Amino acid sequence: MSLDTVVELRKAAIFQKDQLILSNVNLKVCKGDLVYLVGKVGSGKSSILKTLYAELPLKVGDGTIAGFDLKNIKRKKLPYLRRKLGIVFQDFQILSDRNVFENLQFVLKSTGWTKSKEISQRINEVLEKVHMESKILKMPHELSGGEQQRVVIARALLNDPEIILADEPTGNLDPATSEEILRLLIEISHTGRAIIIATHDYPLIKKFPSIIYKCEDTALFEVNAPLFDIEEKILDQFVSKEGDLEIEELGN
Amino acid sequence: MAKGGKDKTSKSFKNRLRSSYFTTILSISLVLFLIGLMGLLLLNSQRLSDYVKENIGFSVILKDNIKEVDIIRLQKELDATHYIKSTEYIPKERAAREFSEELGEDFVTFLDYNPLLASIEVKLYAGYANPDSIAVIEGSFQDYAQVKEVYYQKNLVHLINDNLKRISFYIFIFSLLLLLIAVVLINNTIRLSVYSKRFIINTMQLVGATNSFIRRPFMYNSIFQGLLGAAIAILLLLGLIDVAQKELSGVISFKEYELLSILFAIVVAVGIVLTGISAWFAVNKYLRMKADELYY
Numbered sequence A: 001m002s003l004d005t006v007v008e009l010r011k012a013a014i015f016q017k018d019q020l021i022l023s024n025v026n027l028k029v030c031k032g033d034l035v036y037l038v039g040k041v042g043s044g045k046s047s048i049l050k051t052l053y054a055e056l057p058l059k060v061g062d063g064t065i066a067g068f069d070l071k072n073i074k075r076k077k078l079p080y081l082r083r084k085l086g087i088v089f090q091d092f093q094i095l096s097d098r099n100v101f102e103n104l105q106f107v108l109k110s111t112g113w114t115k116s117k118e119i120s121q122r123i124n125e126v127l128e129k130v131h132m133e134s135k136i137l138k139m140p141h142e143l144s145g146g147e148q149q150r151v152v153i154a155r156a157l158l159n160d161p162e163i164i165l166a167d168e169p170t171g172n173l174d175p176a177t178s179e180e181i182l183r184l185l186i187e188i189s190h191t192g193r194a195i196i197i198a199t200h201d202y203p204l205i206k207k208f209p210s211i212i213y214k215c216e217d218t219a220l221f222e223v224n225a226p227l228f229d230i231e232e233k234i235l236d237q238f239v240s241k242e243g244d245l246e247i248e249e250l251g252n
Numbered sequence B: 001m002a003k004g005g006k007d008k009t010s011k012s013f014k015n016r017l018r019s020s021y022f023t024t025i026l027s028i029s030l031v032l033f034l035i036g037l038m039g040l041l042l043l044n045s046q047r048l049s050d051y052v053k054e055n056i057g058f059s060v061i062l063k064d065n066i067k068e069v070d071i072i073r074l075q076k077e078l079d080a081t082h083y084i085k086s087t088e089y090i091p092k093e094r095a096a097r098e099f100s101e102e103l104g105e106d107f108v109t110f111l112d113y114n115p116l117l118a119s120i121e122v123k124l125y126a127g128y129a130n131p132d133s134i135a136v137i138e139g140s141f142q143d144y145a146q147v148k149e150v151y152y153q154k155n156l157v158h159l160i161n162d163n164l165k166r167i168s169f170y171i172f173i174f175s176l177l178l179l180l181i182a183v184v185l186i187n188n189t190i191r192l193s194v195y196s197k198r199f200i201i202n203t204m205q206l207v208g209a210t211n212s213f214i215r216r217p218f219m220y221n222s223i224f225q226g227l228l229g230a231a232i233a234i235l236l237l238l239g240l241i242d243v244a245q246k247e248l249s250g251v252i253s254f255k256e257y258e259l260l261s262i263l264f265a266i267v268v269a270v271g272i273v274l275t276g277i278s279a280w281f282a283v284n285k286y287l288r289m290k291a292d293e294l295y296y
Helices: A045-052 A075-083 A100-110 A116-129 A145-157 A175-190 A202-207 A225-231 A233-251 B005-018 B020-054 B068-080 B092-103 B107-111 B131-142 B154-195 B198-206 B211-247 B257-288
Strands: A005-016 A019-030 A034-039 A060-065 A085-088 A163-167 A194-198 A211-216 A219-223 B057-062 B084-090 B119-124 B147-151
Touching: A005 A045, A005 A194, A019 A045, A019 A060, A019 A194, A034 A045, A034 A175, A034 A202, A045 A060, A045 A163, A045 A194, A075 A085, A075 B198, A085 A145, A100 A116, A100 A145, A100 B211, A116 A145, A145 A163, A145 A175, A163 A175, A175 A194, A175 A202, B020 B119, B020 B154, B020 B211, B020 B257, B057 B068, B057 B131, B068 B084, B068 B119, B084 B092, B092 B107, B119 B131, B131 B147, B131 B154, B154 B198, B154 B211, B154 B257, B198 B211, B198 B257, B211 B257
Parallel strands: A019 A219, A034 A194, A034 A211, A085 A163, A163 A194
Antiparallel strands: A005 A019, A005 A060, A211 A219, B057 B119, B057 B147, B084 B119
């Protein structure tokens, strides 16, 4: 493992409960990399991410992330692993009993921030990055899906993590906002952070090409971008149709 | 834009205080009231038993022709012992008068002399008013030269002691039952309120909070609820004592600051300890659970 490698899975098998999802998984992500994980629904993209943040135990194979050994990590060490990661959860995982500010404040306080002025400042910074600063006092249930998603992205940025794991971060966003979020993530990756994005958003991948891994038939493999292009041509047509549809709807 | 953290938290904090905690605090306070009631019952039963025991009289019959000074010296010596609560000197004349009143006949003029002896009426502290101690004390009285004999109703002492033992045993069992109910109810209440936040606990773990950091606010909250519940329970108890004082005599009164403050301190302590321990175990349970075990 070179010095720049921050995420690595070697011959890993990934299970949900006792069901095998992916076997012989090899994945290597270095500082500054932006990696897309693609694949059909249920092909194991989320499971890989969950394994990386140790929500699913790594039983077979080896894995390291941010210097932690995923196979032998102790429960007590989990919080410290998760502090090195910024995680955008597919199901958001917002604390439903407190507003946006308090949600972000919880993360900062739990990771050792004590000065309320600094906390307030940092929260405003990350919310500005996702254009949510006007919703700072809203409760989660008062926000739309896209707004909640952006809060979660803001939360993932709070502690300037070494690695960002994003599970469908643009799933609830309109194309323009999606682009903006991706630009933001790319900008972050340029500062030497590793970013792994699980996504279905092929137009976006086309627009911002990078390393692509695909999950298919219990295997994970790297796809060359041009090959990927050909593969997704049929899908492209489908997407453009869908785009037309959207425009029509807007016209009405 | 850069408002202080306080402003941003105040609204939802108020909401929280208003809504979900009301029922929890109410159940806690009612249970603590029950505990306080039990305490009052125990204190009053103790008081009743002490009252009965301390009224078991002992007659120390004195020899005839003893000087008044010797009698007074004996009385003082008895008063100085740690087991005697009160002594009363009953001279011959008074004994005769009281006995005549009982008989309804003036036997002194009939007999032409007073056959009764002077005595000292002794009352013991409750702690010594049991058959074993009485036997020892009886022996020590007979060592005095002035004493002719010691007289008390052995059967009565036995009877009173047996009955009081039985009654306090039942009250004790009843109290244990109440305490058990209190533990179960408070534990349930706290567990339910933690259960309703199990997904929040899971989320907190996912964003990198340590277990102790997650546990802390739950502990503070529960202990705060315990304190508030105890305060309400104490108000209810004070109301009850007020009513009981007017209706019944001999029950505990407001003037007994010491006993009352001990009782109230126990209520507060039970409130804090029970809620704290319950919260600790309830939160730990969900901290140990995996996310997919939470859906039940």
